[in-house]
Amino acid sequence: MLAGAAAAGVAAPVVVAGLGTASASPETSRPARAGVTRRVTVYAEELGGGQFGYGLSPGTATIPGPVLEVYEGDTLEIDLVNNTDRRLSIHPHGVDYDVDSDGSPLNDSFNEPGTRRTYVWKTRAPFQKDGRWMPGSAGYWHYHDHAMGDDHGSGGILAGLYGALIVRREGDLLPQRQYTVVFNDMTINNRVAPDIPVIEANQGERVEFIAIGHGNTFHTFHLHAHRWVDNRTGMLSGPDDLTPSIDNRDLNPGDSFGFQVIAGEGVGPGVWMYHCHVQFHSVGGMAAVWLVRNPDGSMPDGAQEALDRYQAHEHSSHAGH
Ligand SMILES: [Cu+2]
Incomplete structure (x- = not known):
């Protein structure tokens, strides 16, 4: 074909x-x-x-x-x-x-x-x-x-x-892994914690997030322990590029942005959260986890325990208002 x-x-x-x-x-x-x-x-x-x-x-x-x-x-x-x-x-x-x-x-x-x-x-x-x-x-x-x-x-x-x-654009760096994260209404990809699938990468891999907002309310996307810059690619063009470094960004209905990070860079492997930073949204289940494994793909110390805690997450229906 x-x-x-x-x-x-x-x-x-x-x-x-x-x-x-x-x-x-x-x-x-x-x-x-x-x-x-x-x-x-x-x-x-x-x-x-x-x-x-x-x-x-x-x-x-x-x-x-x-x-x-x-x-x-x-x-x-x-x-x-x-x-x-x-x-x-x-x-x-x-x-x-x-x-x-x-x-x-x-x-x-x-x-x-x-x-x-x-x-x-x-x-x-x-x-x-x-x-x-x-x-x-x-x-x-x-x-x-x-x-x-x-x-x-x-x-x-x-x-x-x-x-x-x-x-x-020609010349753009390509990722080794890629995740689409959609804040839709009061869900992430139409699911709430702990039913949002765990995303994974190995320490050092180049990972791309594409974040999209939908629904009827405002959201903010936050990723733990990793930062990007607020431009088209999420990366600086050089040491003199003054684009602000961020780890949280508005993700309102119809918005989208993306960025690439090096998994665990500067912080190490482990289980890292990503979630809506509107408090009653994250408590209500708009919270998920990214497992960054060791470079050889094995589980980092403490990671299973963190995953177990995520699975035990109970979201409160009384969190809002
Ligand atoms: Cu939200």
Whole structure:
């Protein structure tokens, strides 16, 4: 399939799995250059319990959906197959699209139940106009439903129809592991502690977080013992780069950002929390853990005990107000 697609001038889709399922060498799954058209088929499916997800093949939908990745200058054609009995769509942030790829009922751009529809997302590099530089598409973006429940996709987003969209710039460093963390309503990835899966890395690995906000309330994302800087990549361009270093950032509905850290760098392996820093949200279950193993993959001292404490977490229904 890859050879045939290449012959037609179309590159293989660039996609990696969602939270907790990271490749040890994702470099091999990503493109080396920009400017090509990539195609991917996405399946929207009901997961039971009122939850819905996107997946890359029938029966594999997850919450959040798969990370979609392209390079600046690429075009991404998404064939969305709606395997549910509800109307739904896929709507991106950060990229260019025509009205018929908007994903909104306003523009009559959505999938009726059981139908297939193609959405085209375009990206571009920075360009100069009238002496000023206009930004390119590179960034940590996201996509979500915009048609289930109401004309804004409120029902689809609440039910789990969302995921990360990364537009990379040529030369960007690629991570060894990758996690999508979505603060949706009062959940992380539609789960609350202690049912949020433990994410893992080994000490020293380059790890990428993509953080997305959804729902009806404000949130703040905080990661323990690791810092990044408040720009597109989360990394300084050099010793004189004055971009502020942070370990906490607003993550309100529709927001997204991403960054890379070296797991356990300067602090060592162990079980590190990440959570919403609105107190009644974290106490209410918007708190999860990142296990940084020893460099050889073995468990650090005390880590199992910390995981056990997390599993014993009881979130208080009286925490708010
Ligand atoms: Cu919150």
